[in-house]
Amino acid sequence: MRGRTPRWRWIVAGGGALLAIAALGAALAWTAIFDSVLASQLALSPGSRSYRDWVAPSMPLYFEVYLYNWTNAENFPLEKPNLVQLGPYRFREYRRHVNITWHPHNGSVSYRNLKSWHFDPTSNGTLQDNITTLNVIAASAVYRSRFWGFFQQKGLSMGLAMFGQHISVSKLARELLFEGYEDSLLELAKSLPPSTTGGAPPIDRFGWFYERNNSLDNDGYLEVTTGQVRGTLPGQIVRWNHEDHLPFYEGECAKLSGSAGEFMSRSLDEDSQLEMFIPELCRTVAMDYEESGEHAGLMYHKYGISRSSFDNSSVSSNNACFCNGACAWGGVMNVSACRFGSPSFLSLPHFLHGDPELRDMVTGMEPDPEKHSFYFAVEPRLGVPLDVAARFQLNIYLEPNPNVALYENVPRMLFPVFWVQQRVLIDETVAVELAMVRSILDWGATVCAGAALAFATVAALATCFPKKKHKVDLAAEKLKEDELKLNPM
Known part of the structure; x- marks a missing residue:
């Protein structure tokens, strides 16, 4: 044709x-x-790359502790406590997810965190440093007695005097941290009913991290989403210690939600809040957008803890259900309910974003947002953390008790004891891979x-x-x- x-x-x-x-x-x-492709790659499943990186993180982790040395304890309460920051006492941290159980029926996986710490010689100080600090064992005993009758409180007062208890103690750094130290009140507590000790398990030594090295109980039982169910993200908290809510609080404060730390929400913007469940705080914290920037060639949005995150409800009424009794100051959080009734309050280091009154009660507090803020800098589209600074300070609540001689004249205050930091920066190799993906x-x-x-x-x-x-x-x-x-x- x-x-x-x-x-x-x-x-x-x-x-x-x-x-x-x-x-x-x-x-x-x-x-x-x-x-769709990214979700399939990030989903937790046996044998996936995401799972391998999650089960045993290879990125170097360091746990740093700053202890406050009380230099004028002998003059308390006539003088304000003068606190001198020592440290950091740096520990190389190793962690691994163990006791892993898959739950296909609801697209989740449960596990426990096995953590171990080894002292790093690059620390600014040694574990032999002698440190004077608040006698927390005596402070906890007095705090628990606040609802006792007159004769019971007088009995406690006599017991504290008989056992030679003082407002302060001087111990080595290793004793205050992981090794622990013996105390006569701990032996007495073993013979008391649980209602008196707040249900705390009997222990033979006290240290802030005593018996936590190589322990499975640091973060408790965690159950998170795998991300295999369509429309879900991996690593979002489902249950903690077998509960689907926080038993220490009521209402919205009892809600269990947010990331367990490894996986963030994707498609974050300046109006987003980054929700994070933090076992050490026994709660979910909503972090607000702060600023944008660039790290290792990648753009990020930074989300951090602000005053409203730990507010006493004067700024955000949603926080009222977190108070659990004493809730007089903004910028701090009462965690006594999840610490067996001990007078524990958490804040940012040096009372950053806290009420000025908190810093006026002691000398030595010098808050600096560059050094003391708590934030996650996240690549907003991929939801990958690029720079993380997790910091918080432990404070002990003190108040006068006219029936206990040791605490008859103490002021009502929060006494700073130590603060901790975990800083993680993404390494160059991973940054190059993320830049290619982006x-x-x-x-x-x-x-x-x-x-x-x-x-x-x-x-x-x-x-x-x-x-x-x-x-x-x-x-x-x-x-x-x-x-x-x-x-x-």
């Missing part, structure tokens, strides 16, 4: 058109495609659109390019031209 387009052109044109349509569809749906997200749609245009151009050229004439057709045209020359009109 004369003038027929060759078959190969139709094949090229059809294939080019189909590829152009596919590429255009990929460009229009690129964000959804990327999110480039794929940012430029994938453009590349697909360009490919669609290229394929469409190929299809058009295949159909519109002038057809090659056959020899027979050329001969016929030549004959026709010769006839016209012989028989001009």
